[in-house]
C-alpha cells in the first residue's frame with residue numbers, strides 16, 4: 001500500500017512551491033500588450049523587484065531562467081579577452097564561469113570545494129595576483145553544495161586591497177530567503193530568477209545593476225542587442241522591458257508573489273526561512289547522532305536558509321528519495337554536482353529545498369515523512385529528530 005495519494009509536495013531547491021494566489025493570478029485570458037493594465041503594472045513591478053534586492057540601482061527583466069540571466073549579466077560587462085575571477089563553492093559558480101569562458105572571457109577560479117563557503121581571507125590575495133580583473137563573480141548560496149557565503153565579508157576583503165572592478169553575485173537560490181543587501185554590501189551586479197524564493201514559475205529572470213556597472217557597459221566595444229540591459233531597465237514601451245513580447249502571465253504571477261512578500265514584510269520572510277531552516281537542521285542533527293546521515297555543511301553560519309544538502313552511504317540517499325516519492329508524495333532534491341550521475345557515489349547525496357511559499361506544516365511534514373522513510377528502509381538514525389524540529393517551530397511563536 002502507498003500513502004502517496006493526496007497533494008504532492010516538491011521539496012527540491014527550485015522550482016519551489018507555487019502559491020495558489022500566484023497560480024490564480026496567472027489563470028486569465030491574454031492581456032493586451034499595447035495599452036492598459038499590463039503596461040501600467042510594469043513601473044511598480046520594477047520598483048518592487050528593486051526593493052527585494054535592496055537596491056536603488058536598476059533592474060532589467062529577461063524572459064529567461066537563471067542560466068539566461070547569467071549570460072545577460074556577463075554580456076553587459078565582459079567581452080573576449082577581459083578577465084574575471086570566480087569564487088567557487090559548488091557546481092553553480094563553475095557553471096557561471098564556464099559560460100563566461102564560452103563568451104571569450106579569461107576566467108580564473110578560486111576553489112573552495114564542495115562543502116565550504118568562500119573564505120574571505122583568500123579573496124584579497126587572489127584578486128591582487130593580477131591587476132586586470134574586471135569582475136569578481138560569486139554565488140551567495142550555491143544550490144549544489146548548499147554552502148552560503150558571506151557576501152559583505154567578501155566585499156570588505158575586496159575593498160581592503162583596493163579592488164576597483166565589478167562585484168557580481170548570483171542570488172538565484174537565496175533571494176527572498178536569506179538576507180541580501182545589494183547596495184549596503186557594495187554589490188554592482190545581482191542576478192536572480194523567478195522560480196525559487198520569488199515563488200513564480202520558471203521563465204523570468206532579473207539583473208540588477210548600479211551606475212558603476214552601467215558605466216562598464218557603456219564602454220563595451222560591442223554589445224548583444226538582446227542581452228543589453230539598458231532598453232529593458234530604462235524602458236519607455238512595454239516591449240522594451242522584455243526585448244519583445246512581454247511575459248504576460250508571468251507578470252501577473254510575479255505581481256502577486258511580490259505582493260505576498262510585501263504583505264509579510266521582507267525581514268519577516270527572511271526570519272521565517274531562517275526558523276524553518278533551523279528546524280530542518282535540528283532534525284538532521286538528531287538523525288546524525290547515529291547511522292550514516294550527515295549534513296553537507298558543518299558550520300550552520302555557512303548553510304543557506306533555502307536548501308539543505310546531506311549525504312548517506314550510497315545508494316541510501318536515492319533509496320530514501322524514492323521511498324518518499326512513492327510512499328509519501330514528497331519529492332526530495334537529487335544531489336547535484338557532488339558526484340557524476342554515472343558514479344555510484346551519486347546515490348549518496350540528496351537535498352531538501354525549503355524556499356519560498358513554505359510554512360511549518362510543510363517543513364514538519366517533510367521531516368516526518370523522512371523519519372518514516374528512514375524507518376521503512378531500516379537506515380540507522382539517531383532519535384528525537386521530530387521533537388527537535390517541533391521545538392524550533394514552537395520557539396518561534
Ligand SMILES: *Cc1c(COP(=O)(O)O)cnc(C)c1O
Nearest residue numbers: 065066067092141143172173193
Ligand atoms: C537554480 C540556480 C541556477 C540556475 O538557474 P536555472 O533557472 O536552472 O537556469 C543558477 N544559480 C543558482 C545559485 C541556482 O540556484
